[in-house]
Amino acid sequence: MDCHDVPGIKIQEAEKAHLKDLAVQEKYDVKYLAYWVNEDSGKVFCLMKAPNKDAIQKTHLLANGVTACNIVEVEGGLYSAFMGNDLRDKDDLVVDKNGDVDRGYRFILNLDIIAVTRLSHFIDFDQLKLPHKPIKYAEQLILKNNGTVVNQLSFDRLIAVFNTPESCLLCAKEIQEEFLSHKEKYASNEWNFRFTMGLCIGEPVTNTDDRIFQKALNQSMWYGKIAENGKIALPVEFQEISVLCRTEMDGKGITVIDKSDQVFIQQLFDHINMNISKVNFTIAKLSKEIGLSRAQLYRKLNSMSNTSPVQFLRDVRLRYALNLIKERELTISEIAYELGFSNPSYFAKCFKEKYGISPSKIKVEV
Template sequence: MPLYMDCHDTPGIKIEEAEKAHLKDLAVQEKFHVKYLAYWVNEDSGKVFCLMKAPNKEAIHKTHLLANGIKTCNIVEVEGGLYSAFMGKDLRNREDLVVDENGTPDGGYRFILNLDIIAVTRLSDFIDFDELKLPRKPREAAERFILKNNGNVVNQLSYDRVIAVFKTPESCLLCAKEIQEEFLSHKVEYTSNEWNFRFTMGLCIGEPVTTTDDRIFQQALNQSMWYCKIAENGKIALPIEFQEISVLCRTEMDMPDITVIDKSDQDFIRQLFDHINVNISKDNFTIAKLSREMGLSRAQLYRKLNSMSNSSPVQFVRDLRLKYALNLIKEKKLTISEIAYELGFSNPSYFAKCFKKKYGISPSKIKVEV
């Protein structure tokens, strides 16, 4: 049977109450052919997450409704390998509550590190796509630091970036800082006469399932990617919540090479990417239109975005289009000209010029293995 996770928004919930509710679920699960496996309780946020096998989502709804008279906020189907990558090997007490090695309840939240490494080549001949998008040497170094800090690399999710998951905010942030220091202080070891590279990191706190997710940790993955794109070259961007939950993080985050995103800026970033993603393929999508849709003047949009990313709105949107272009090149479904038009460039020659300026090579010179 398929594997599912769900979430319940229950402000003020206590572990003892969740244990009783779980026992009631177990008492009726066979009626709907559901098997409850584990659950997580986060008393601070009032969230409860359940893991179960079931024939479908409707069966899960029915068990919760019959057992406890409650509805789930959302249910997502989970691929087993992806579940293990995010949640790790869960230890459960006799009531199926997930706990850590010390027996302390696991609240279910995880800390996501999103690392974007983009090579810039000085070669003029054909080059391999994979080496351009995710250079081998810096990627392998980053993965070593992730393992050192008890993180887990989620290889299933992306071929064009490194995504890692941690159980504590401290291990996530310390890992990011170690990667940053390694890349900045030993950059010559990862480059050559033919190659250079840029990198950014976005960190995020995530819950397994939210009310809008279609897959596990979807919202957190989106946010970490947004922060990765907001960050300046060589910097780490992360939400202020890291400071609020960890004294160590509060100290480590007070550094010039870290961008701390407060709650109002988090809303701004979400709206920014929502509007850009809807309009990015339109050649008539202008900064004036983006400003209007966000309810800001062009000057306000410029100041807000520049303060976080040191980039103008025009540069920012163009860079996003060029990053998306790499993914379309990888898919090999469109010609270079078609990719240019698909991403809102009115002129393929201008697209090729911008691409070469960013990556050091013409898009037509990239080799992609079938």
């Protein structure tokens, strides 16, 4: 699947370009299958079968004198989960069930749940996955709101995709209301949970993606981590494209991320991910790399997530710890050092505060 930046593109122009691609596709053993046009953003996305990326670029160049901004390979299951069983008109333009043009964009919901146990004995790693009862109810609400669950992307969060911003936001609010209003239904004497949600608008392919919807998946995960416990975080663009969303976003349980804060969040996670294993990666260094004073970083992060930079960085490291424990390639001490903790005992203490159990008491199936 590829993407083209074509400011001002009209559907009729995209149709002509697609017909030119079809006329020369056999020369490079390429078969064009479908395409999406988003006139508002000036984006065109093409789906094709080809022996390699070079053949696709050569076909576009020969047919229309242009090349794609980026090309990614797509897996059948992942493609279907995000794009659905696409309907195409006689010229391969993708349309929805009403015959309207499918603009290609999708709306991602990332439900981030942290299980907290009060058990003191050894437990299986699977018990630290998303708690069963709330996830089952969330899946029901996703289906009710015409969403699709994308399970295979992560063990520690639930990801869903929607065709409209309204269905995505309304589903998130229903999940939020259910969990906050009936939390006792999902908790027990031995288990509890915390949750956040991050929503975002996604393009199938961007200029920097290595896989389909990669940027959108990252953003939804970042926004979920930024949000306070029990809240929904989403970009201001939801307000800009939907009158209903503009109304629904006016509430205490929602954090609206403006465009400057979106840039800040991407920089924040880019720098954290690059330095996650460094013991000497301090908040002072993080502030310097982002270009803010420590006081500015504290105010900015606290206003969005109600947490300090120190706590935020520690929480990100502890979420990575779950993945490393699951992989079972490192000892607990090695995991601590891998994630920038200078003291394994301190790492174990922080882990227990977050998840309710020491990392050494988690059993993992081989």
